[in-house]
Amino acid sequence: MSRALPLRRSLLVRLLITSVLIAGCSVAATAWLAVQTTTRAIQEEQGQVLADDMDILRQLSGYAATHPDWTHVAGTLRAISHRTGRRIALTTAGRLPIADSADHKASLPLKAAATVDPLRTDTDTEPGAQLAGIDPRAVGPYRLPTVERLTVAKLATVRQHCFARNGVHTRMERLPGGRSYLTNLDPRAEPGYVPNECADGKLNTPTRTEQRALDTLTGLTQSCLDRHDVHLDAPVALTVDATTGSAAEPYYMGKRPVEQEGVQARTAKACVDSARRRQLTPYVAPAAELFLGTGDSATPRFNMSSANKVKVAGVAGLVLALTVAATALIALRLVRPLRALTAAAQQPPEQHVRVPVTTHDETGVLARAFNELTERRERMEAQRKAMVSDIAHELRTPLTNIRGWLEVARDGLVDPDPELLSSLHDEAVILQRVIDDLQELAAADAGTLRLHREEIRADELLEQVAAAHRVRAEDAEIRLVVDVTDTLWLNADPVRTRQTLGNLMSNAIRHTLAGGTITLRARRQDDQIVLEVADTGAGIEPEDLPHVFDRFWRAEKSRSRRTGGSGLGLAIVRHLVTAHGGTVTVSSAAGAGSVFAVRLPCAEGPDVPIAPPV
Numbered sequence: 027m028s029r030a031l032p033l034r035r036s037l038l039v040r041l042l043i044t045s046v047l048i049a050g051c052s053v054a055a056t057a058w059l060a061v062q063t064t065t066r067a068i069q070e071e072q073g074q075v076l077a078d079d080m081d082i083l084r085q086l087s088g089y090a091a092t093h094p095d096w097t098h099v100a101g102t103l104r105a106i107s108h109r110t111g112r113r114i115a116l117t118t119a120g121r122l123p124i125a126d127s128a129d130h131k132a133s134l135p136l137k138a139a140a141t142v143d144p145l146r147t148d149t150d151t152e153p154g155a156q157l158a159g160i161d162p163r164a165v166g167p168y169r170l171p172t173v174e175r176l177t178v179a180k181l182a183t184v185r186q187h188c189f190a191r192n193g194v195h196t197r198m199e200r201l202p203g204g205r206s207y208l209t210n211l212d213p214r215a216e217p218g219y220v221p222n223e224c225a226d227g228k229l230n231t232p233t234r235t236e237q238r239a240l241d242t243l244t245g246l247t248q249s250c251l252d253r254h255d256v257h258l259d260a261p262v263a264l265t266v267d268a269t270t271g272s273a274a275e276p277y278y279m280g281k282r283p284v285e286q287e288g289v290q291a292r293t294a295k296a297c298v299d300s301a302r303r304r305q306l307t308p309y310v311a312p313a314a315e316l317f318l319g320t321g322d323s324a325t326p327r328f329n330m331s332s333a334n335k336v337k338v339a340g341v342a343g344l345v346l347a348l349t350v351a352a353t354a355l356i357a358l359r360l361v362r363p364l365r366a367l368t369a370a371a372q373q374p375p376e377q378h379v380r381v382p383v384t385t386h387d388e389t390g391v392l393a394r395a396f397n398e399l400t401e402r403r404e405r406m407e408a409q410r411k412a413m414v415s416d417i418a419h420e421l422r423t424p425l426t427n428i429r430g431w432l433e434v435a436r437d438g439l440v441d442p443d444p445e446l447l448s449s450l451h452d453e454a455v456i457l458q459r460v461i462d463d464l465q466e467l468a469a470a471d472a473g474t475l476r477l478h479r480e481e482i483r484a485d486e487l488l489e490q491v492a493a494a495h496r497v498r499a500e501d502a503e504i505r506l507v508v509d510v511t512d513t514l515w516l517n518a519d520p521v522r523t524r525q526t527l528g529n530l531m532s533n534a535i536r537h538t539l540a541g542g543t544i545t546l547r548a549r550r551q552d553d554q555i556v557l558e559v560a561d562t563g564a565g566i567e568p569e570d571l572p573h574v575f576d577r578f579w580r581a582e583k584s585r586s587r588r589t590g591g592s593g594l595g596l597a598i599v600r601h602l603v604t605a606h607g608g609t610v611t612v613s614s615a616a617g618a619g620s621v622f623a624v625r626l627p628c629a630e631g632p633d634v635p636i637a638p639p640v
Contacts, residue, residue, distance in 0.1 A: 045353035046346060053342040078110050079318060083140050086116070090311035091144035091164035092202075096124045099311075103127040115317040116142065124314055134317045143313035145303045160302060165203035166309030167239040174233040175204040181229045182206035188224035205236075243301050250297035256290055367396055428454065477519040477605055481629040484548035484555055485510040487520070491527040492546055495535065503540035509547045516555040517629040518606050526602045526610075529595040530559040530622045537620075538563035554608070555628045560621040566614040574612055575600045599624075 089102055096116060103114050107127035115134055116124040144161035170178065182198050186208055189196050194215060196208040207229070210219065232240060251257075428450055435442050488508045499506050516523075527546070534544045542562040549556050566574060575596045599622075603610040606626050614620035 042350060042353055042357070045349045049346050049349040050342075053345055057342075078112065079139060082106055082110065082112070082114060082318065083142065083316060086142045086314075086316065087144050087147055087161050088163050090142055090314070091161040093311050094309055096311050096314060100125045112318055116314045117317065119313065119315060121315070135319055138315040139318045140316045141313055142316050144310045145306060146313070160306070163202045164306050164310050165201075166306040167242070168203045168236055170204035170233060170235055174235055175206075178204070178229070178233065179206040182208060185224050185226075185229050189221065192221040192223060194219070194221065239305070243298075243305050246301035246304055247294075247297045250300055251294065254293055254297070256293045256297075363393055367393060370396065477522060479517055479519055479606075481515050481517055482520050482523065484514040484516055484557065487516075487523060487527070488546040488548055488557070491524055491531060494524075494528065495531045499535055499544065502535055502538070504535060504538050505543045507543060507545045509545055512550070514548055514550055514555050515629040516626045518626050522602050522606070523626070526599050526624060527557065527559065529599050530624075533595060534559055534561035534563065534620070534622075537561065542619075550628060551625070553628055554625045557624040557626065558621055559624075560619065562619040565616045565618050565620055566612070567616050571612060571614060575610070 085102070085106060086099075089099060090096075093099075099116065103116070103125050104127050106112075107114050113126075113128045113132075115126040115128070117134070117138075118124060121134070144164045146159045147161045179198075179200075186196050186198055189208065195211045197211055198206055199209055200206050210217075431440075431446060431450055434440050435446065440446060485508070488510060492506050492508050496506055531544070531546075538544060538561045544562075545558075545560045547556075547558040547560065549558075600610055603624055603626070608624060608626040610622065610624045612620060612622050
């Protein structure tokens with residue numbers, strides 16, 4: 027008996043509350059967006075655009091990175107101010123004037139817009155800025171003279187021609203320090219890939235100027251490490267970063283515990299960063315405070331009038347009322363079929379009640395899905411009953427035989443001679459086979475069937491299956507043929523795959539008369555390998571084809587073991603193939619034989635070792 031849901035848990039009430047919240051949030055968000063849009067429009071009219079500010083900071087940081095002081099920055103400030111229409115002023119940290127684009131001495135804003143320091147910048151100011159915070163344009167002693175610049179450019183040209191001969195397209199670019207480097211234009215190539223022919227190491231070797239700067243930096247770093255009493259197992263090694271033209275990250279080897287190595291690594295990196303700034307300080311301008319604007323303007327704010335507030339409140343109330351009304355109508359329509367589904371689901375399972383589909387929306391889809399579920403439940407119930415009957419039938423016969431022979435042997439009516447024991451053993455084998463097959467199917471149904479995939483050659487797999495069944499086929503006077511022309515590879519579990527083909531082979535031998543032929547074939551179709559087991563047996567009737575993979579199904583309605591097995595072999599085949607992500611199909615005609623086709627994912631074969639890039 028169904029119970030009425032409390033009002034607080036009703037779908038209608040929940041939808042109403044949700045719609046009110048959504049509408050309220052929408053109105054609030056719209057009002058907030060209107061205020062923010064208006065404020066931004068006013069700011070843009072006065073020239074307060076963040077993109078312009080960042081561009082000004084980027085240009086001044088570049089000037090500081092390439093000049094040792096601010097002596098001649100006035101002309102640069104006036105040019106930037108003329109282009110942007112902004113007042114730009116630079117002062118020291120103590121607000122002593124350095125340069126100002128305005129002729130009049132108007133007061134500066136209370137707070138600086140930013141600090142211009144090329145040795146402590148960020149990645150947003152200049153694309154390519156190092157994580158350590160140093161502007162990449164601050165190269166200082168790493169700047170190459172003309173001769174070395176031409177030499178490096180020549181080496182880059184030679185390497186570019188070498189790349190082109192190996193099918194790699196590159197573009198030559200130049201760093202702020204004058205070092206030339208190559209950029210790979212092929213998006214499919216791995217980063218840093220260098221053909222073996224081109225890996226001579228000459229382009230990345232530091233020049234004489236760079237080596238002197240690196241030696242100086244190494245000495246400053248080592249002094250810092252000595253001050254911090256850090257002793258590494260190997261000295262710090264520095265090189266030139268191919269993407270910045272300055273010193274790269276430190277590299278050292280150590281054999282201490284992981285915790286101690288972590289402390290050393292952080293200390294070494296901090297010393298290198300400190301040494302970099304110390305080395306570049308004479309080549310860059312000192313830090314300066316950047317002021318933008320006229321200094322007497324405040325950020326504009328948008329204040330709503332009383333009339334506008336009344337309008338917003340009225341629109342918000344109207345939106346809320348419309349939302350509540352529309353939600354109520356939709357909710358009533360949604361609740362009606364849901365109640366029908368609830369009533370049908372609460373009926374006893376044996377009634378199999380179906381719900382009438384009255385809508386074409388989500389609830390209608392849900393109703394159709396419920397009806398399909400009911401039909402599947404009916405089919406599963408019928409299959410369960412049939413399967414229980416089939417299992418009882420399969421186990422009853424061998425158990426009856428074993429019990430009968432044991433009873434007559436116990437009563438002394440027959441002697442337990444080898445022939446009797448062999449007969450009992452055969453019956454036990456039949457029982458074991460049925461139980462093993464049922465266990466395989468249970469594992470497949472439970473999703474615990476484990477596969478150990480590897481790359482297998484199709485021709486070797488078919489030869490192994492044929493060799494395993496050749497004696498049995500020869501006893502039945504059946505010819506086995508393996509037809510594989512190409513070297514095909516598939517990605518599958520070799521044991522389970524042989525079991526699959528073995529079941530198909532046993533089925534083919536059982537239904538092929540003496541003098542017949544069984545052919546094993548393999549071919550590639552798109553991204554799959556098709557394994558076929560074709561026989562010249564009696565074939566399958568058209569009305570029986572849809573049932574060949576059902577459990578305990580046999581074309582022989584008498585269920586005689588003389589013409590069939592347990593009826594589980596093909597069902598196991600289907601589950602094993604499905605577990606591999608493949609499919610199995612059968613094509614047959616009465617009197618013309620059958621062809622079972624197993625489609626499994628293909629593989630590219632074993633990987634060929636490739637030399638690592640230099």
